[in-house]
Amino acid sequence: MTEDRVETFDAIIIGSGQAGNPLALALAKEKWKVAIVEKAVLGGTCVNTGCTPTKAYVASARAAWAIANAHNLGIEVPKSPKVNLKAIKKRKDKIVSSSRLGLRKALADSPQISMIRGTATLLDKTRVKVGSRVLKSSKIFLNVGARARIPEGFADVGYLTNTSILQLEKIPEHLIVVGGSYIGLEFAQIFRRFGSKVTVLEMGNYLISKEDHDTSDLVRGILENEGIKVICGAKCLRGKNKKSGGATVTFHKEGKDKQVSGSHLLIATGRIPNSDLLNPENADLTVNDRGYVEVNSKLETTIKSIYALGDCNGRGAFTHTSYNDYEIMVDQLFGDKKKTVNDRIINYALYIDPPLGRAGMTLSQAKESGKNLLFARMAMSDISRAKEKGETQGKMEVIVDADSEQILGAAVLGTGGDEIIGTFLTAMYGKMSYKTLMNSVQTHPTVTELIPTLLQQLTPVKK
Known part of the structure; x- marks a missing residue:
């Protein structure tokens, strides 16, 4: 050469x-x-x-x-x-x-x-x-x-990834999504709203495993309320092409092999x-x-x-x-x-609708730190702005270090959550006492205006 x-x-x-x-x-x-x-x-x-x-x-x-x-x-x-x-x-x-x-x-x-x-x-x-x-x-x-990770058992199947699914010009009749995390759930809701029947298969016992179980349950409820079928604990997943087109996915659950067939298969099992x-x-x-x-x-x-x-x-x-x-x-x-x-403070959003905004630690992660913690949670259904918009699914929550008074983590799952989380993130980067935010006056009527109220409800977390 x-x-x-x-x-x-x-x-x-x-x-x-x-x-x-x-x-x-x-x-x-x-x-x-x-x-x-x-x-x-x-x-x-x-x-x-x-x-x-x-x-x-x-x-x-x-x-x-x-x-x-x-x-x-x-x-x-x-x-x-x-x-x-x-x-x-x-x-x-x-x-x-x-x-x-x-x-x-x-x-x-x-x-x-x-x-x-x-x-x-x-x-x-x-x-x-x-x-x-x-x-x-x-x-x-x-x-x-x-790039997309393709698990064993799917190498010879006609599948879509996050890249190829964006090239479709016809709406799938039935989209099977293998993987119940960020990419998979976003596409699941997108195509359900476009008119597809959608089934999500997740090997773990909960969706979006990095989140606490209550957050996972709320996300699952949002998706199921829109008609998406969610199957968690689907082990030993493998796929096979159908002669008539599409694919069949076999999985093991509750001691039995089960199957689901669809017109299209999206693999969303990580990168x-x-x-x-x-x-x-x-x-x-x-x-x-x-x-x-x-x-x-x-x-x-x-x-x-x-x-x-x-x-x-x-x-x-x-x-x-x-x-x-x-x-x-x-x-x-x-x-x-x-x-x-x-x-860097870890922060991200899950862009289902309503979105999840996350900054810093989850409650489970914070408990592992051994710190003295304060915690508060508020349902979106208790927030006037969410009621007025007719979008009451979700929650806001915050975790505070009781000794330093600094915010360790926060989540906003609900209308505007991807934007509202920035208020918590700014306070965290500024190393502010949570009391500064708690005593602030926020614009009415917004979801953000309930952040001071949320912080007023902080209670100690048992070790």
Whole structure:
């Protein structure tokens, strides 16, 4: 095999996701000569198959639900809404394309940045191979993301992933979702609202296993109220193609093998990092047993010249954590070197409707800390704004360190929960006493105005 000459750069970035693109622009601003390598399309998961397209679908599904339930608010709609998946997809594609074109222009406008298309592999600690090209740098940044994990028993089945399901132009008659966590549940509700029959199969005894059981139960109730069939404790899952089209999934539950058949099958059993595609062993990179590239709090790998950002480092699996990785990296390179991953407070949202916003610890996690705790919970059905909107499913809860008076965690499952959680998160980053928030005057009528009332109800948690 003949290789072209070695091309030398100040930095090589592998992957154009939510950390890679802004890092390339930041390095270019400092007059670094940068190569950014992308094997697929610009923007990574968020722009192309994650946040941007799925939340566009969530908005369409929400509109369909609002029309179908308008009678609850005294609005008579003559017919049920007609869902045009092809039009929904077209709208999604336009939004994605716009974001992608914006990124392309920003990178192309910088003379310091070379955009290189192809799959990158590591040759050693300083060299990267892309096709017949060999790139060299003393700084290599990995931002290679993750892909859908396909469990044993489904390799030979016609299945959809979070990527391919977004290409459908006809609504599935019956969608089977294997996996009862964030991705699976969002698509389950989306397609139920579009008109599909939906069955969710989860191996664990509860949905979204990272959450406390009461939160899981509330989420399950929300989905079942919309007609989604949820089966937890479905062990030994395996699939088989149907001769007539679609798939049959066999699972073990309550001592018996059971089956469910559908027209479409979505596998949503988690993600695996793309680090294996890099040939990390060539650079002596340390990769853990789950495939994540190990990094310290400064995003340094075990190899001095290589850094890992975003989903592939296992220190967060969200757009906001990936972007924060970029911020940490820039601070470590050009700033006062004070920002680290350890400063980050975990926060995320589950975008079913109503959404779940989470900041910090769950109650179970807080109990394991051994701290003296205060806890309060309030049902959304007790909040006037939720009643007025006709959306009373869910809860708000907060956990406080009784000694420091700082908020350790909070959850808002209910209307506006993905936005309201930011109030708690701001207080947590500010290391405020919960009393500051408790004594604040919030705008009426909102769900947020009940946060002070919630904090007034704090009671000690028994150890």
